[in-house]
Amino acid sequence: MSSTTQKLIIETARQEFAERGYGATSIRDIARRSGMSLSALYHYYPGKQELLRAIIDEGMDEYFHSCEEALAGAGDDPAGQLVALVEATVRFRAEHPSKSSITITEQRSLEPEHLAAYEARIAGATQQWAGIIQAGLDEGVFTTPHPEDARRAVIAMCNAVAQWYRPDGELGVDDLVERYVSLALTIVEYRPRGVVRRPAR
Amino acid sequence: MSSTTQKLIIETARQEFAERGYGATSIRDIARRSGMSLSALYHYYPGKQELLRAIIDEGMDEYFHSCEEALAGAGDDPAGQLVALVEATVRFRAEHPSKSSITITEQRSLEPEHLAAYEARIAGATQQWAGIIQAGLDEGVFTTPHPEDARRAVIAMCNAVAQWYRPDGELGVDDLVERYVSLALTIVEYRPRGVVRRPAR
């Protein structure tokens, strides 16, 4: 099983897709940049679309896996769960920008049948975020008047990390995560229990 | 000057680029969908790249123009200015999703010389947001400890509107704007002057 070659192909394709977009990337480019012949590439993957699907699937698997792991260690506390998701998301976006941007941007390039599976997973994740925020509202620890918009804002902000963050900059991932966690809690208007509440204005 | 035809071309190209991406759109598709011959299209635009440039330029002109207008009516107050920018941005993203998504997504498809101009304008806009937030901090009405991240969060959240908002849904644009203004102020941790502060926790 020459999984090394497969990984090389996937990796190269991911970079090309991320840089130029699926539509503008030629499979010849991928072969060339992988240092292999066109036919060799086709020996491992049956086509361009399959390559995209594999990349998106892998990207989603990894991302969702890290979300699950984070949640598993977070307990029942909505705030803790939100923090866990934000941390997992920001970390993933920062550490895997190509995986992230393709997953987010190239959905339109998926053929209908693959798109359906993709959308189902996204919908599941959306439900997860929404459920946590709702739980926080129910428990009174989140006080945002617009939970749906808050959710969208938190996700958009986390996802955007993939587009600007550079790991060789002055800001470390851990610090980045801390800031985004703080921002997310601000957005949902987190008011921890056991703290004296200020009266409503 | 048959500017009607030009507008039709631009409009069609914009939709195709938005739906499939620049790289995946063929100039024949655009001609076909415009109901005109390939040569006619070339009579009005010298090439595909020029079409993209025109679309992005127009999109940016319109967007920045509405930002300027909003700011012009906002006075010196940083909060008011931020509100103005958020309102202009959300409104534009909601009302012109194709213009928005192309401007945001297809920068990579611009050839280097055009890209430079694009990036300069974006940088200018970033400065504008940053300046306003900084002014708010200086005046003490914004209290976010992470102004740069707050700025990115606000912009990301506003931009994302282009991807999900549907004008025929139940939420009107005005309501949408109100919510996003509120969210933005939350993100920058707006504490209006003249209001009794709660003590720091």
Added chain:
Amino acid sequence: MSSTTQKLIIETARQEFAERGYGATSIRDIARRSGMSLSALYHYYPGKQELLRAIIDEGMDEYFHSCEEALAGAGDDPAGQLVALVEATVRFRAEHPSKSSITITEQRSLEPEHLAAYEARIAGATQQWAGIIQAGLDEGVFTTPHPEDARRAVIAMCNAVAQWYRPDGELGVDDLVERYVSLALTIVEYRPRGVVRRPAR
């Protein structure tokens, strides 16, 4: 309307398809042999399959047209009608061997939707032959005990002409036709009216 070019393409493609078969003919070969560029060919025909369809359609149009014409001049007499069809068929197979062999052989290369139309026309023609033979039986001028097999035999024998007849040989088309007419009447066991019958053996 550059119908000259179109005709050249069709003619070339017909020869190639007839010589090598649809599957073994490359569209490059056709372009090369037509003395035009690959793209020029695609300017006139949208693809290989369409080329085949046009060729088969044209071949069938011409053949069926000549059958109709022959029948139109043949009156109500079944024997005369059969003679007319045999003459038209043999003449067409002899004079247009490429058109004939493609129409007969390359049905399998038609895509399902085109195939349906083809089969419908063939079925109609079969009905025509069958109807004439049945009429002859009803009138007592044809006495074959196996009309369906007789029909198949006559058609097969006529069609085969396309495969072996060479117009530059010693046998002229008119003589050829005469022989096949005679053979066909033998096959249906033609016994003209008004002639004293020999008693059954």
Added chain:
Amino acid sequence: MSSTTQKLIIETARQEFAERGYGATSIRDIARRSGMSLSALYHYYPGKQELLRAIIDEGMDEYFHSCEEALAGAGDDPAGQLVALVEATVRFRAEHPSKSSITITEQRSLEPEHLAAYEARIAGATQQWAGIIQAGLDEGVFTTPHPEDARRAVIAMCNAVAQWYRPDGELGVDDLVERYVSLALTIVEYRPRGVVRRPAR
């Protein structure tokens, strides 16, 4: 010698060639449909052309063998010999339609050197039919005025069986043979000896 595998390959290739034609069949299709690897297939056959040659050879061997056998049991009587050949041919076409159609249709796909052998065998068979018909003429039992065309007609009609006959239909092979024997005798205008002749009209 794993002749089972060889037979499987040949059988599969025959079906594919018969369905799509040699030119349109890929050797990968054959391997896939045989349930074996490409390399395994190449282990048994050195190439596509060799496969075709083997199939055609086998088909001709079998067909000619059954012709020889039929003739061997037919004695010196030209009518009996013709009947024997028609029976052998119709039976073979009906029972082995793939073998038949490939042998008939795919001669053009044979490379020149193989083609020569093929044509020699065909020529031999033609001679055989012609010889029998001539003998019948010489003996006065066949009275067709066009022996060559009669021969072609009989062969064409028999060969065509491969294209339409379905063994699961209502007509059994034995009945089919009987009809075609009768038709063939009609075509050569068989007049058995010892029967009182009607006077020429």
Added chain:
DNA sequence: GATGAATGAGTTTTCATTCAT
């Protein structure tokens, strides 16, 4: 004896663009 890997030339088709009219 058998196979997965690899290849280079080939396939059909589409691309953005130019040009003669």
Added chain:
DNA sequence: GATGAATGAAAACTCATTCAT
């Protein structure tokens, strides 16, 4: 001012075949 014709390069993908193991 407008268009059909034409093109060469490139697209995605498949071909029959070879070879190292």
